[in-house]
Amino acid sequence: MIELIRTDNPIFLSWLETRLAEAGIESFVFDGHTSTVFGGTLDSVGRRLMVAEEDRERAAVILAEGQKLAE
Numbered sequence: 001m002i003e004l005i006r007t008d009n010p011i012f013l014s015w016l017e018t019r020l021a022e023a024g025i026e027s028f029v030f031d032g033h034t035s036t037v038f039g040g041t042l043d044s045v046g047r048r049l050m051v052a053e054e055d056r057e058r059a060a061v062i063l064a065e066g067q068k069l070a071e
Contacts, residue, residue: 001028002053005063006046012070013047019062025055 004027007013013029020027030048051059 001050002056004049004051004056004059006048008046010047012066013049016049016063016066019066020051020059023058023062025051025059025062027051027059
């Protein structure tokens with residue numbers, strides 16, 4: 001597993017997870033509950049979206065698409 005992106009934007013993260021799933025790329029969110037465990041004081045920590053190394057290139061294309069849309 002490799003880190004595709006680290007973000008504190010739950011909307012973008014959800015969009016990216018959906019787009020990856022549509023492309024047949026399995027992803028996992030790490031650190032999703034970190035801010036909850038610490039009472040909301042660590043919102044800036046960010047969640048990491050992980051994908052398999054063999055999916056890195058395809059996932060990066062989808063990530064770039066989303067970043068362009070977010071501009």
